Amino acid sequence: MTRILLVDDQSLVRVGFRTILESEPGFEVVGEAADGRVAIEQAAALQPDVICMDVQMPVMDGLAATREIAGSGHRAAVMILTTFDRDDFLFEAIDAGASGFLLKTAEPEQLIDAVHALARGDALLSPEVTRRVVARFSGPAGPAPSARPPELTDREFEVLVSLARGASNAEIAQELYLGEATVKTHVSRVLAKLGLRDRTHAVVFAYENGIVAPGRG
Numbered sequence: 001m002t003r004i005l006l007v008d009d010q011s012l013v014r015v016g017f018r019t020i021l022e023s024e025p026g027f028e029v030v031g032e033a034a035d036g037r038v039a040i041e042q043a044a045a046l047q048p049d050v051i052c053m054d055v056q057m058p059v060m061d062g063l064a065a066t067r068e069i070a071g072s073g074h075r076a077a078v079m080i081l082t083t084f085d086r087d088d089f090l091f092e093a094i095d096a097g098a099s100g101f102l103l104k105t106a107e108p109e110q111l112i113d114a115v116h117a118l119a120r121g122d123a124l125l126s127p128e129v130t131r132r133v134v135a136r137f138s139g140p141a142g143p144a145p146s147a148r149p150p151e152l153t154d155r156e157f158e159v160l161v162s163l164a165r166g167a168s169n170a171e172i173a174q175e176l177y178l179g180e181a182t183v184k185t186h187v188s189r190v191l192a193k194l195g196l197r198d199r200t201h202a203v204v205f206a207y208e209n210g211i212v213a214p215g216r217g
Helices: 011-021 036-046 062-071 087-096 108-120 127-138 154-164 169-176 180-194 199-208
Strands: 002-007 027-033 050-053 077-082 100-103
Touching: 002 011, 002 036, 002 108, 011 027, 011 108, 027 036, 036 050, 036 062, 050 062, 050 108, 062 077, 062 087, 077 087, 077 108, 087 100, 087 199, 100 108, 154 169, 154 180, 154 199, 169 180, 180 199
Parallel strands: 002 027, 002 050, 050 077, 077 100
Antiparallel strands: none
16 A cells, blocks of 8 residues: 655645545645644654645645754655746755656646655656756767776666656566566665665665766667
8 A cells, every 4th residue: 555645735636636636546645734844743653654735835845854853864755736837946855855847737637656666766857857857868969978986886887877767667677687576676776785775765866976878879
């Protein structure tokens, strides 16, 4: 069962999200909050797997709440849900520790798929968001790929490169001729060794450090 916390200052929005999410087998909305401060308290008390977080709220906004939740070592994956398709929100959310970013104009199926992805520990970076991350962290030309970080084995480095290209565990397994369980183990080790919260931040790390670049392997 995937436990979900909804955070939005508009009660009608929370009702709508609850209705959509609880229509999916295996989803349970365990709590709601109308501001970031209450969200932090609810996250600690309810131990959700996924937190759907609005940005602009009274008392404490969603970005500040996300930063505090992520900084506390909480295991929940935070997905920012907003009506504003703005790069400053996107990059502040990633920097704060959010695992995903979705517009409130998304279709219900996209919301359900997003929660599934975050619950699995996958990154939630759409192709459009990925392009914006690449542009932000690598620039138009992009740096040449660098040598692997010394913490990683050769195989772990290959997995990191595949992650940065947006590959799923199944795709990595096929590409590297590994079992999916083995890939999952490698992903966990990459994140732990590099001190990264999740796959989203592995993508950012790879582009920011020149490990991969647009148009280069």
